[in-house]
Amino acid sequence: MRIDPGSHLPIYLQIVDGVRRDVAADVHRAGEALPSVRALAIDLGVNPNTVQRAYEELEREGLIGARRGLGMFVRADAARAAGVQARTVAEAAFENAARAALASGVKPSRLRKLFVSVLNQPSKGVRTP
């Protein structure tokens, strides 16, 4: 996870987004423990209260849950939901980008070529379901 301390987006929301993305991308799997507040705060170089707030937000959303004395865990049902949600968001973003490209005059043949070239670069993090 990376955060941008110069962003207009509050850091706690960047952490919320980061954890959501990491769960969707299988970095954190259902039932696995998340880093402690202290560890993540030091790792990201941010105030521990900010991490605490992000975890509270994620707990409220139901993506993670606390186990007494053991810290925060990714919830099984939530992990699947996060994956579905992330894919929906990614598909919408892709659609928007394609529409914008067409609207600005990029030829369909060129767009098709671009799309195929992206699919042929598995090293860039493209996952097949």
Next chain:
Amino acid sequence: MNRASHPVVELRGLSKSFGDTRAVRELNLSIPAGMVYGLIGPNGAGKSTTIKVIMGGLRATSGSVRVAGLDPIADAGKVKPIVGYVPEVHHICRWMRAGEAVRFCRGLYPTWNDSLCDSLLDQFGIERSKKVRHLSKGTLVKLALTLALSHEPELLVMDEPTSGLDPMIREELMDGVLRNMCDGRRTVLFSSHTLSDVQRLADRIGIIGSGELLVDLPVDELLRSTKLVRAVLCDGRLPAACPSGTIFERVDRREWSLTIRDYSPDRLEELRSANPVEHVEVCDLTLEEIFKAYVRGRRATA
């Protein structure tokens, strides 16, 4: 006395003048236990003066100053032991060796924690045998931080601790402060020009301009509630009236941009109804953009 009932730092109507110059005017500030407060402002805005008054190094011209409910000058004997201070200009004796400076400070504080001090010296890679005057700027700041933290103060005050340091040393210093923050419920007040550091560390931000506290808000709330409105003016027309909460405004050809505090859609209605505008767009702002808008806005009205 029960300290828990007091804010750790409390300023009420604080003013400080130097001759005819009013460096700080009617400043109110309250920092509860456990909060990290970041003070930002342009050079000469009154940040250092405010910090020196809190540290008891300067006497307020008027208003009251309390640290843990005590007067930092009259009760200096009780305040000094519970405060750690990293000043803008370091006052560690230059002829001492680092280890001697440590022993000197150790004698001043009954709560000195030797193992904490040793671990900080090791973490920062400070050689005890080196003369203070031979230390690099970065190492000197790290030594100052070690000395300020080793008696485990309730309140840590830092006046521009990272100014003039390279990014690696800055990171190391911030990491040291952060680890310390994580391990105890420490209250921190610091000033800085590095806004990304302030955004990372502070719970709450104060913006000082021309000696006045212009903003005193949680970081997230400041980012959420301050917006940039960009309006396109109708041909040949000029803005008539700024909506309430405008901090700074500027017209460039047909674009009228306004930075607005406590933004809500009502403000947009206010703007549309009173001005000849065609198109209006609302944008989020970074801390740096918000800071500049406040400072420029303050200069424009001053």
